Amino acid sequence: MWKPCHILLLGIAAVAGSSLALGAQASGKAKSPYALALAEAKKDPGRADYGKLRELLTKDSSYLPYVHLTPAYREHHPALFVALESKDFKAAIKHAEAILEVDYLDTEAHYFSSQAYEALGNKKQSEYHRQFFDGVMDSILGSGDGSSPQSAIRVITLTEEWAVLSLLGYPPGGTHATQVHDGVKYDVLTGKHVETGKEASFYFRPVDVFWKQAP
Numbered sequence: 001m002w003k004p005c006h007i008l009l010l011g012i013a014a015v016a017g018s019s020l021a022l023g024a025q026a027s028g029k030a031k032s033p034y035a036l037a038l039a040e041a042k043k044d045p046g047r048a049d050y051g052k053l054r055e056l057l058t059k060d061s062s063y064l065p066y067v068h069l070t071p072a073y074r075e076h077h078p079a080l081f082v083a084l085e086s087k088d089f090k091a092a093i094k095h096a097e098a099i100l101e102v103d104y105l106d107t108e109a110h111y112f113s114s115q116a117y118e119a120l121g122n123k124k125q126s127e128y129h130r131q132f133f134d135g136v137m138d139s140i141l142g143s144g145d146g147s148s149p150q151s152a153i154r155v156i157t158l159t160e161e162w163a164v165l166s167l168l169g170y171p172p173g174g175t176h177a178t179q180v181h182d183g184v185k186y187d188v189l190t191g192k193h194v195e196t197g198k199e200a201s202f203y204f205r206p207v208d209v210f211w212k213q214a215p
Contacts, residue, residue, distance in 0.1 A: 034060035038104060045131035050139035054105060058156050058207050065157050065210040067103045080112060089116040107136050107163045140164060146202035149181040153204050161189055161204045169193045170200065179203075185211055 031039070034056035041048035057063050067073055076098040083092035093116045099109040110133040117126035141164065143154035155161050162172060174191030187204040 032056075032060050034062070041132075041135075045128060045135060048135055050105075050135040051142075054136070054139060054156050057105060058209050063156075063209070064103060065206070065213050066215055067106070067157055068159055069215060070102055072098055072102045080109070084112060084116070087119070089119045092116040093120075103157070103159075105132075105136050106159060107133050108159070110136070136160075137163070137167065141167075144203075144205075146204065149179075149184070149186055149203050149205075151203070152186055153202065155187075155204050155206050156210065158187075158206075161187060164204075165189055165191060165202065168202075169195060170202075 034053070037049075037053050037056050041050075041053055058065075064070060068077070076095040080092055080095035080099070083089070083095055093113055096109040096113040096116070099106050100113075103109075110129040114126045114129035114133060117123075117129065140153060140155060140160055144151040146153040146164070153161075153164060155164075165172070165174075170189075170191035171194055172191075174189060177188045177190075179186050179188050184205065187206060188201055189204065190199060190201040192199050
């Protein structure tokens with residue numbers, strides 16, 4: 001189980017059952033494969049296929065590879081950390097929920113929701129968000145170690161890249177470059193480890209649609 005550094009982070013599919021599908025058709029608003037898979041994941045986040053869920057998101061109309069540029073993220077992300085610093089955990093949950101409204105797979109929002117619920121004594125909700133955090137991060141980090149283009153970490157959003165660096169001990173603020181190897185585009189993020197000061201670069205391979213929606 002991944003255990004991100006609290007200080008560092010502050011610095012920065014199962015297919016739905018037939019009854020759900022029939023219900024969506026009856027209402028005249030058929031749900032997308034991602035929406036159906038997410039609904040199932042919410043029922044039991046400990047058993048969800050997060051790799052499939054992330055893949056489905058990239059094909060969904062709600063997909064935002066640069067979610068950090070949305071008004072909701074810009075408003076609630078900094079407010080989340082202000083609430084956490086002041087130990088206003090109810091407010092922190094509110095801001096995290098607003099971020100999850102635009103990207104339910106945002107690891108940071110799930111991680112701090114888990115921490116806030118734990119502080120409030122709600123272990124059930126804390127575990128729920130912790131399972132989402134672990135599931136998404138395991139899916140990301142299981143794709144590669146980022147040490148080279150050949151072992152690049154597969155991501156679908158820029159915030160996933162930042163989450164990986166934070167988890168590995170590299171705070172935001174390093175360099176960000178784009179490289180092409182064998183016709184494939186990569187993001188290369190470089191930073192210094194918070195404890196050792198050692199500099200390292202990590203290769204990320206975003207999905208193709210990530211580049212097509214570049215601002």
